[in-house]
Amino acid sequence: MLIQLARGSLSNRLFAVSLTVFTIAISIALLVLVEQMRSQVREGFQRSVSGVDLIVGAPTAPVQLLLYSVFGLGDATANVTWTTYEELAKARTVDWAVPISLGDSHQGYRVIGTTAEFFDRYRFAGGQNLAFDQGEAWTDLFDVVIGAQVARQLDYELGDQLELSHGAGNVSLMTHAGQPFTVRGILAPTGTPIDQSLYVSLEAHHAIHIGWERGVPRPGSGLTPEQARAAEAELQPDAVTAIFIGLTTRAAVFGLQQRINDYPNEALLAVLPGIALQQLWRITGLAERILLVVAGLVVLAGLLGMLTALLTTLNERRREMAILRACGARPIQIAGLLLLEAFLITLAGLVLGVLLAYGLQLAAAPWLLAQFGIAIGAAWPEPTLLLVLAGIGVAGVLVALIPATLVYRRTLADGMQVRQ
Amino acid sequence: MTDAAAAEPLLRLTDLRYAWPGASAPVFDGLNLRVAPGEAVFLAGASGSGKSTLLALIGGLIAPDAGRIEFAGTRLDALKRAERDRFRAEHLGVIFQQFNLLPWLDPVANVLLGCRFSKQRGERAGDRAAEARRLLAAMGIDEAGFSRRADQLSVGQQQRVAAARALIGRPDLVLADEPTSALDRDRRDEFLDLLFGEVRAAGSALLFVSHDRELVDRFDRVLELDPLKARGATC
Numbered sequence: 175m176l177i178q179l180a181r182g183s184l185s186n187r188l189f190a191v192s193l194t195v196f197t198i199a200i201s202i203a204l205l206v207l208v209e210q211m212r213s214q215v216r217e218g219f220q221r222s223v224s225g226v227d228l229i230v231g232a233p234t235a236p237v238q239l240l241l242y243s244v245f246g247l248g249d250a251t252a253n254v255t256w257t258t259y260e261e262l263a264k265a266r267t268v269d270w271a272v273p274i275s276l277g278d279s280h281q282g283y284r285v286i287g288t289t290a291e292f293f294d295r296y297r298f299a300g301g302q303n304l305a306f307d308q309g310e311a312w313t314d315l316f317d318v319v320i321g322a323q324v325a326r327q328l329d330y331e332l333g334d335q336l337e338l339s340h341g342a343g344n345v346s347l348m349t350h351a352g353q354p355f356t357v358r359g360i361l362a363p364t365g366t367p368i369d370q371s372l373y374v375s376l377e378a379h380h381a382i383h384i385g386w387e388r389g390v391p392r393p394g395s396g397l398t399p400e401q402a403r404a405a406e407a408e409l410q411p412d413a414v415t416a417i418f419i420g421l422t423t424r425a426a427v428f429g430l431q432q433r434i435n436d437y438p439n440e441a442l443l444a445v446l447p448g449i450a451l452q453q454l455w456r457i458t459g460l461a462e463r464i465l466l467v468v469a470g471l472v473v474l475a476g477l478l479g480m481l482t483a484l485l486t487t488l489n490e491r492r493r494e495m496a497i498l499r500a501c502g503a504r505p506i507q508i509a510g511l512l513l514l515e516a517f518l519i520t521l522a523g524l525v526l527g528v529l530l531a532y533g534l535q536l537a538a539a540p541w542l543l544a545q546f547g548i549a550i551g552a553a554w555p556e557p558t559l560l561l562v563l564a565g566i567g568v569a570g571v572l573v574a575l576i577p578a579t580l581v582y583r584r585t586l587a588d589g590m591q592v593r594q
Numbered sequence: 595m596t597d598a599a600a601a602e603p604l605l606r607l608t609d610l611r612y613a614w615p616g617a618s619a620p621v622f623d624g625l626n627l628r629v630a631p632g633e634a635v636f637l638a639g640a641s642g643s644g645k646s647t648l649l650a651l652i653g654g655l656i657a658p659d660a661g662r663i664e665f666a667g668t669r670l671d672a673l674k675r676a677e678r679d680r681f682r683a684e685h686l687g688v689i690f691q692q693f694n695l696l697p698w699l700d701p702v703a704n705v706l707l708g709c710r711f712s713k714q715r716g717e718r719a720g721d722r723a724a725e726a727r728r729l730l731a732a733m734g735i736d737e738a739g740f741s742r743r744a745d746q747l748s749v750g751q752q753q754r755v756a757a758a759r760a761l762i763g764r765p766d767l768v769l770a771d772e773p774t775s776a777l778d779r780d781r782r783d784e785f786l787d788l789l790f791g792e793v794r795a796a797g798s799a800l801l802f803v804s805h806d807r808e809l810v811d812r813f814d815r816v817l818e819l820d821p822l823k824a825r826g827a828t829c
Contacts, residue, residue, distance in 0.1 A: 179696075182696070182698050182699055182703075183696075183698065185698070186697070186698030493693050494696055496690075497690075497693075497694065497695070497696060497707070498696075498707070499655065500653070500682075500688040500690070501683065501688075501707045501708055501710065501711055501759070502679055502680065502682045502683020502684070502686075502710075502711035502712055503679070503683075503711050504675075504676055504679040504680075504711075505679075506676075507711070
């Protein structure tokens with residue numbers, strides 16, 4: 175009964191009410207977006223490293239090692255020697271060790287030199303294996319395996335030929351010309367940076383860099399593909415960028431990490447991906463908290479906007495209150511009418527805001543995928559977020575207690591008479 | 595007319611005293627007044643003579659400082675505020691001078707407001723929507739006007755919708771606070787004809803406050819407010 179009156183009263187002031195609802199919706203959308211993005215991006219990063227117990231690289235910040243070895247963000251400053259790789263691979267508790275070499279790209283996508291074992295060992299999203307959508311791992315020295323996103327964006331099929339560029343990024347001045355690679359395999363989508371990468375064998379990576387010791391090709395020193403194939407057995411790199419290590423038992427992880435960090439022959443850094451991620455979140459955590467506080471303040475502003483809107487209607491509504499009083503409405507019912515209106519406004523703002531946030535999130539998803547290889551979906555809000563949203567609904571009603579109290583007092587004083 | 599007043603009254607105010615909070619002089623000091631069931635009473639008084647205060651007292655919106663208000667056998671002055679509200683919803687119909695309607699509702703919904711806050715009154719109305727339409731038709735609102743917003747009706751139409759609202763569910767008493775002052779003479783007479791017809795049909799008493807003495811012939815009894823206000827006056 176009251177709800178019909180509240181609805182009628184709201185639709186009577188449709189324009190003003192819509193603006194209020196929209197203000198609240200935008201503030202809610204901001205809050206939901208910040209919170210959802212935070213959890214989704216974290217999950218996206220988390221799902222990119224699974225099954226790797228240790229990442230070993232040249233000494234740097236742990237977060238940096240994680241970012242350049244797994245996410246292709248930033249560059250390595252130094253390498254790990256091949257001798258060290260071989261020794262680590264032989265260590266007692268090491269189940270497998272997969273080296274990677276970075277530094278090349280193809281149309282902005284990262285090229286990774288590695289061993290075929292990579293495709294067997296790498297895990298994502300809590301233990302899923304990499305799978306070939308089409309084709310297989312390299313058979314020829316100049317074969318390349320490409321990620322799902324690379325294949326889709328650049329429209330590559332099996333058998334297509336492509337050339338690599340020296341250095342990362344979209345603009346690359348130097349290409350490894352005359353050394354074309356053939357697409358031999360296309361990986362199934364993973365929603366991780368794997369999709370954004372191209373994989374060549376370490377030998378091929380080494381071969382195309384012969385003569386590039388100073389960062390630019392020495393004239394006449396490069397190998398032709400035929401020469402390289404002939405010398406394949408001797409194409410062993412001197413160094414790699416990083417090493418992914420899996421252990422026979424996870425219990426050994428801290429012991430091995432300690433030993434690697436104290437490695438006598440070479441300065442090394444070993445990080446646990448999970449711990450490095452935690453450090454990363456500690457760094458971004460401050461920014462996230464600031465964003466959350468800002469979003470919270472915007473929500474507060476939205477609710478205050480509603481308060482203002484309700485208060486400004488009070489005078490013009492005095493007559494309506496008097497009519498309802500004359501019909502036998504109790505002051506508490508009239509105050510309740512106002513609370514109900516506030517609740518409906520807040521509820522509409524909440525629903526619209528969540529929809530808006532999801533819309534924006536879906537719109538931003540392709541960009542995030544392209545930039546960071548992080549796949550985000552429109553996940554159901556986390557319980558804490560739902561709780562916060564419910565809290566905002568309650569806050570909307572609490573805020574409306576102010577005009578409701580005013581109305582309550584005023585109806586008592588006015589009676590059936592509208593006093594100006 | 596005195597016969598009706600002599601019978602067991604519908605409404606009896608005895609030695610009523612009321613002063614607005616903070617006011618130095620009371621509006622009423624020993625007011626006595628009776629209205630019999632079904633009686634139409636004209637209450638005459640200049641503006642500022644306390645008519646609205648009297649209606650607020652009878653409506654139970656304010657409580658007297660002293661004295662008794664008996665309405666249909668109930669001591670209104672002894673009731674709690676919420677009970678007075680419920681009593682008003684059940685037993686009273688009110689028509690203001692103007693601005694009687696919620697502008698965003700159609701006439702039918704406005705009339706239904708009259709029985710919305712009391713279950714008994716709703717039950718007395720029977721099929722509420724049908725009764726609302728019947729009353730509107732009886733008050734001379736044509737069907738085409740039923741679905742319009744109330745603020746699109748003319749002032750005369752709005753007053754007739756207000757009368758229909760006051761009458762739905764057959765209240766014991768209709769309080770009318772200068773309901774014709776916003777109408778021209780023709781509209782006024784038309785309004786009163788329709789109002790009286792339906793008030794009689796519903797069997798309600800009518801307490802009609804106005805300063806327009808041209809109307810007094812239609813009423814069973816005429817009271818001057820000013821002489822009633824202080825002790826010693828008789829009704």
